[in-house]
Amino acid sequence: MRSSCVLLAALLALAAYYVYIPLPRAVSDPWKLMLLDATFRSAQQMVGGPTQLESNLIHSLGLSHHLIALNFIIVSFGKKSARSSLTVKVTDTEFDGVEVRVFEGSPRPNEQLRRSVVYIHGGGWALASAKIEISYYDQLCTAMAEELNAVIVSIEYRLVPQVYFPEQIYDVIRATRYFLQPEVLDKYKVDPSRVGVSGDSAGGNLAAALGQQHPHEGELHSFTYIAGLKNKLKLQALIYPVLQALDFNTPSYQQNVNTPILPRHVMVKYWVDYFRGNYDFVQAMIVNNHTSLDVERAAALRARLNWTTLLPSSIRKNYKPVMQTTGDARIVQEIPQLLDAASSPLIADQEVLQDLPKTYILTCEHDVLRDDGIMYAKRLESAGVNVTLDHFEDGFHGCMIFTSWPTNFSVGIRTRDSYIKWLDQNL
Structure with a gap:
């Protein structure tokens, strides 16, 4: 009996550790948001990513791609019984x-x-x-x-x-x-x-x-x-x-880098998926290497979203622009x-x-x-x-x-x- 209680306590502690993430006080219904975020993270981890396309789960569902499997889970989770x-x-x-x-x-x-x-x-x-x-x-x-x-x-x-x-x-x-x-x-x-x-x-x-x-x-x-x-x-x-x-380091990207429901790395991966790009570019894109000063056309286009002038000071706060001098021109060449x-x-x-x-x-x-x-x-x-x-x-x-x-x-x-x-x- 005692060992069962210890095991239960350990499992509850692990669950709480998995669910809990630090959130700003102002966010709506924080504990409910933590549970919702944990559900999405669990679904994403269950289906894996492009390096795990041969996972047993995906094949057991008769699916061929991690995004199809993820969508299957999301749709199943959100099904409604009647109008x-x-x-x-x-x-x-x-x-x-x-x-x-x-x-x-x-x-x-x-x-x-x-x-x-x-x-x-x-x-x-x-x-x-x-x-x-x-x-x-x-x-x-x-x-x-x-x-x-x-x-x-x-x-x-x-x-x-x-x-x-x-x-x-x-x-x-x-x-x-x-x-x-x-x-x-x-x-x-x-x-x-x-x-x-x-x-x-x-x-x-x-x-x-x-x-x-x-x-x-x-x-x-x-x-x-x-x-x-x-x-x-x-x-x-x-x-x-x-x-x-073009810029994954605006103040909101920096401020909310790990905020539910859409952390920065997940948004960058959605972009790469949309363009059928290479996941090897994700980390470089996160630090704006794809629009560095030495990438043709990128600097001119970045000027159209110059957040130091387009955003009010209450939004800019103390965040600094991330504009790399040299980056990876291959990213824009391939995408x-x-x-x-x-x-x-x-x-x-x-x-x-x-x-x-x-x-x-x-x-x-x-x-x-x-x-x-x-x-x-x-x-x-x-x-x-x-x-x-x-x-x-x-x-x-x-x-x-x-x-x-x-x-x-x-x-x-x-x-x-x-x-x-x-x-x-x-x-």
Whole structure:
């Protein structure tokens, strides 16, 4: 009996040691966040990484890639048994070959046409889903459709490793262009002058890239499906978006280097996965060796996200820029997409930014991506765009989708309510 108690105490101590991580006092529901983070870390450690693709777990699940296995676990963890609303009609269909889930809220009295949001889910371009019955995005889009009396089109873009950059952007463009056709808008009774685009995290990246598409801009922008998008989106709403891969040492990256749910090394790996790059480059990228002063074009583009001028002093604090004199030019040579504005909307030309619609950007203090959003808001304001920056001091990356038990966070509910309120007032 005594030995059993000792063993139990030891196991509890090990569990507490694994779960506990130091967190800032201001973060929302810290112990709940520790448990959520431990769950994600456990899932990531179970599937391993690219050097462990032959693991028994992956093969036992009949899967072939660590990201597919990780997504399987995340989807299984977040499955929901039933829809949360009887007033929202949900339909799975395809828009120009791209799978979508359409959420239709009930029209308001005397309202013939409804407003609409094209929503793009997050997940590092590799995780989560718009269609599978999981609570995170199903509940968010249901709430949007219900509270806005709107039509929400949630895009099931293809994920890494099925496809890589820029295929995810192409999927989003194709589906959005199809939806904006007059006959399709008429089918769903949508007002063509009241359509917005939105997304969180990597979905915010794709939403920002979508908003920047113009026929005269670069190789990606000559894609044949772009025609007809310009000036058809009333607004864009970006939720803790990932907007650049040039500087992984902004103040928020330095401050939140190991903060849940998205530590810096994990975000860098998502970028490498998105570009089908070499994991051997990760450590060099973490210290900005890929955009050192001796890397052609990198220094000029880094000037567009010069956080010493784009961020207020309250954000900059005492952090110092990390600009290497010499680095590893092989990284950009092998992964030129790192310097592409289609992947990093924050570095787009000023003339592209000035054509963007009214913009909402939500940022969280305890998030490596915080400064991406704040810098983008500053650049958009300088280009004459109407911008609302909505910052949450107790927020963490991903918080807006965690609103129901057991992953319900007070800041998740507040961010969602603030976001939907802005849409209601501006769309």
